[in-house]
Amino acid sequence: MFHVKHTPHILLINPWITDFAAYNLWVKPLGLLNIASLLKANGFRITLIDCLDFSVRRREYRDGKFYKINIDKPIPLKSVRRNYSQYGIPVEMLLEKLSFIESADLIAFTSGMTYWYPGVFKLIDISKKFFKGVPIILGGIYATLCYEHAKKYSGADVVFKGGNEWDAIKLISESIKFPIPHSALRIDLLPYPAFDLYPQLDYICIATSKGCPFRCTYCASHFLSRGFTRRDPFKVVDEIEYWTTQYPVHNIAFYDDALLVEPSRHINPILNEVIKRGLQCNFHAPNGLHVREINKEIGDLLFRSGFKTIRLGFETSNKATQIETGSKVGNLDFQNAVKCLKRAGYRGEEIGVYIMVGLPGQRVEEAEESIAFIKETGAKPILVEYSPIPNTPLFEKAKEMSSYDIEHEPLFHNNSILPCQWDGFTLSDFKRLKEELRKG
Numbered sequence: 001m002f003h004v005k006h007t008p009h010i011l012l013i014n015p016w017i018t019d020f021a022a023y024n025l026w027v028k029p030l031g032l033l034n035i036a037s038l039l040k041a042n043g044f045r046i047t048l049i050d051c052l053d054f055s056v057r058r059r060e061y062r063d064g065k066f067y068k069i070n071i072d073k074p075i076p077l078k079s080v081r082r083n084y085s086q087y088g089i090p091v092e093m094l095l096e097k098l099s100f101i102e103s104a105d106l107i108a109f110t111s112g113m114t115y116w117y118p119g120v121f122k123l124i125d126i127s128k129k130f131f132k133g134v135p136i137i138l139g140g141i142y143a144t145l146c147y148e149h150a151k152k153y154s155g156a157d158v159v160f161k162g163g164n165e166w167d168a169i170k171l172i173s174e175s176i177k178f179p180i181p182h183s184a185l186r187i188d189l190l191p192y193p194a195f196d197l198y199p200q201l202d203y204i205c206i207a208t209s210k211g212c213p214f215r216c217t218y219c220a221s222h223f224l225s226r227g228f229t230r231r232d233p234f235k236v237v238d239e240i241e242y243w244t245t246q247y248p249v250h251n252i253a254f255y256d257d258a259l260l261v262e263p264s265r266h267i268n269p270i271l272n273e274v275i276k277r278g279l280q281c282n283f284h285a286p287n288g289l290h291v292r293e294i295n296k297e298i299g300d301l302l303f304r305s306g307f308k309t310i311r312l313g314f315e316t317s318n319k320a321t322q323i324e325t326g327s328k329v330g331n332l333d334f335q336n337a338v339k340c341l342k343r344a345g346y347r348g349e350e351i352g353v354y355i356m357v358g359l360p361g362q363r364v365e366e367a368e369e370s371i372a373f374i375k376e377t378g379a380k381p382i383l384v385e386y387s388p389i390p391n392t393p394l395f396e397k398a399k400e401m402s403s404y405d406i407e408h409e410p411l412f413h414n415n416s417i418l419p420c421q422w423d424g425f426t427l428s429d430f431k432r433l434k435e436e437l438r439k440g
């Protein structure tokens with residue numbers, strides 16, 4: 001443990017992505033930014049390095065491609081015949097940024113997908129060389145889902161498993177023996193995420209809730225965020241108003257897992273208030289919206305309030321798979337949702353529908369049927385390759401079905417290799433489906 005007497009300085013780092021493919025769909029490290037704002041409110045000095053804050057070729061709504069360089073594939077992925085890249089700021093720029101930082105009392109890393117850990121490890125290694133002896137904490141999704149792996153191999157002094165932002169700042173304050181005066185705050189009293197730490201801000205993300213009341217068997221939401229809590233709808237709109245009037249922010253992505261659940265108590269008042277206050281902003285739902293909740297009223301509100309990116313979490317039209325994986329949606333709900341969205345004003349191609357492919361034991365015919373079913377409604381199918389996630393019920397089946405050692409090597413969770421491919425659904429099948437969709 002370290003004892004800090006002066007104003008403590010914490011360096012927060014969001015590492016690179018290392019993968020075969022990555023796209024900036026309004027990516028921001030929201031959890032890390034919440035920790036930053038809580039630390040600031042408790043007297044800490046913060047420096048943020050977001051390695052993913054470096055995109056090229058932005059599109060109209062400020063999503064776009066990350067800058068990338070090709071790097072060597074990690075040994076377990078050597079046989080994959082695709083380029084492997086490091087996405088985000090160039091190394092030289094990172095080193096320059098680090099060289100301007102005099103010292104830090106502690107460095108805290110977040111982490112994303114389990115199979116992105118090479119970028120995390122590389123940055124931990126660089127940081128250790130730059131800031132000799134400074135304690136390093138690693139948290140985030142990879143650290144939580146693959147705790148033992150992270151403890152063994154990451155090089156971090158402490159791996160933080162799950163918990164909320166408040167637990168994280170308690171750990172930081174205890175690690176450097178700098179007591180914090182405040183106690184845990186209710187969700188509505190938390191300060192806004194520290195987007196002000198960015199030199200340039202043209203989009204933000206927002207979470208109006210934590211967790212999800214559903215239990216889909218392939219999803220770790222329940223493990224990553226215990227319970228389901230929501231913010232006061234009017235306080236959410238206050239935050240939207242703040243960022244869109246105090247900063248040049250014209251695009252906001254909702255990061256909620258369950259934005260539309262119980263709409264009359266949550267999304268309806270939020271969107272009605274956005275319209276009433278005349279807030280002009282493009283909204284996006286990259287995580288997928290709950291199909292079952294979409295009716296005429298919600299379709300209209302989404303359209304009128306400025307939702308530009310609509311993504312529906314449908315996954316499959318196969319009734320047996322729908323039931324086996326958690327019954328979050330049925331085919332009639334889906335057809336009704338698309339009808340309501342179209343009536344509200346969306347064109348079919350603006351309604352993106354996620355289909356999960358490569359589930360353990362899934363046949364290619366199921367994906368083909370789902371695509372045809374979605375196309376019949378006029379909406380746009382989007383294939384999402386299944387990634388086996390530890391601590392989910394489906395992970396056990398994936399372990400049995402996969403020819404990769406997904407239990408011990410998180411790199412094999414990478415959805416690009418279709419970890420649960422088998423004779424009934426091969427990687428070539430997947431490429432064919434993708435190509436057919438591309439051609440329209």
Ligand code: SF4
Pocket residue numbers: 212213214215216219220221222257258313326328
């Ligand atoms: S997939 Fe969506 S609905 Fe299902 S548990 Fe995860 S966040 Fe909830």
